[in-house]
Amino acid sequence: MFKHLLDIIYPVSCAVCGVPSEKHICNKCRSAITLHPAIECCSVCGKIMMEVAAAGLVASTCTQCRRxxxxxxxxxxxxxxxxxxxxxxxxxxxxxxxxxxxxxxxxxxxxxxxxxxxxxxxxxxxxxxxxxxxxxxxxxxxxxxxxxxxxxxxxxxxxxxxxxxxxxxxxxxxxxxxxxxxxxxxxxxxxxxxxxxxxxxxxxxxxxxxxxxxxxxxxxxxxxxxxxxxxxxxxxxx
Ligand SMILES: [Zn+2]
Ligand SMILES: [Zn+2]
Incomplete structure (x- = not known):
């Protein structure tokens, strides 16, 4: 009965961890995704350039995009x-x-x-x-x-x-x-x-x-x- 109720409330399970969830990715797994920052990256290809930012330099384009x-x-x-x-x-x-x-x-x-x-x-x-x-x-x-x-x-x-x-x-x-x-x-x-x-x-x-x-x-x-x-x-x- 309880399982049946859970199936109605949470019709799917998380594709990553398998817990019952409203969506195919549970909130916990979603928040574990490492998102790419919109800044501190190569202005052309988006490659993360944290070292450049950490060094206090302005990140423009990466070596590969320049080459x-x-x-x-x-x-x-x-x-x-x-x-x-x-x-x-x-x-x-x-x-x-x-x-x-x-x-x-x-x-x-x-x-x-x-x-x-x-x-x-x-x-x-x-x-x-x-x-x-x-x-x-x-x-x-x-x-x-x-x-x-x-x-x-x-x-x-x-x-x-x-x-x-x-x-x-x-x-x-x-x-x-x-x-x-x-x-x-x-x-x-x-x-x-x-x-x-x-x-x-x-x-x-x-x-x-x-x-x-x-x-x-x-x-x-x-x-x-x-x-x-x-x-x-x-x-x-x-
Ligand atoms: Zn999950
Ligand atoms: Zn680049």
């Missing part, structure tokens, strides 16, 4: 890719836990408000998944996140503006240079979508950012079709 400037104008992540967030993304991506999409999209929206409140974003789109991966996984995790974020942020989701030209090998074991080579010329923005892209500010969505090579290539593709400004947000930064 190889990315093609996006700004990228930001909601959280660090550790602990709770790593568990959630892993379940969302590899264990078909698509029911986490709303809670994860809320993290993205918080990141969007914290970093891009002054931006006038025209459209958003997900990083397209390779055809073979989408077929075996059954969904594009970035696509699901973009659908939810588009609704709550009231910004049109236009996935057609950014598409895959070819599949790429998994980036896990590649360094920054190899990643750039791996994703080079992997995307296209169709000419017919030009009216949606030309002169626009486009926001790209993905789950995790590592070196930013994929997001940079996506931004270059959109800019080649006339995008004026390209921003990117991810749930986590590895």
């Amino acid at each position: 190889t400037p990315p093609r996006f104008d700004m990228a930001r992540s909601a959280a660090t890719f550790t602990g709770t967030v790593r568990t959630l993304i892993h379940k969302f991506k590899y264990n078909r836990a698509t029911w986490l999409r709303q809670e994860l999209a809320e993290l993205l929206q918080g990141c969007m408000i914290a970093n891009f409140s002054k931006e006038k974003i025209d459209i958003m789109c997900p990083v397209p998944l390779s055809t073979s991966k989408e077929k075996s996984r059954g969904y594009n995790q970035a696509g699901l996140l973009t659908e939810n974020l588009s609704r709550s942020a009231a910004v049109p989701n236009v996935p057609q503006v950014l598409q895959r030209k070819r599949d790429t090998q998994t980036q896990t074991f590649l360094d920054a240079k190899e990643r750039r080579k791996n994703v080079a010329d992997a995307f296209f923005s169709p000419k017919e979508m030009f009216p949606w892209v030309y002169g626009r500010c486009v926001l790209i969505i993905d789950d995790v950012m590592t070196t930013g090579a994929t997001l940079s290539e996506c931004a270059a593709t959109l800019k080649a079709n006339g995008a004026e400004r390209v921003l990117a947000i991810t749930i986590a930064r590895d």
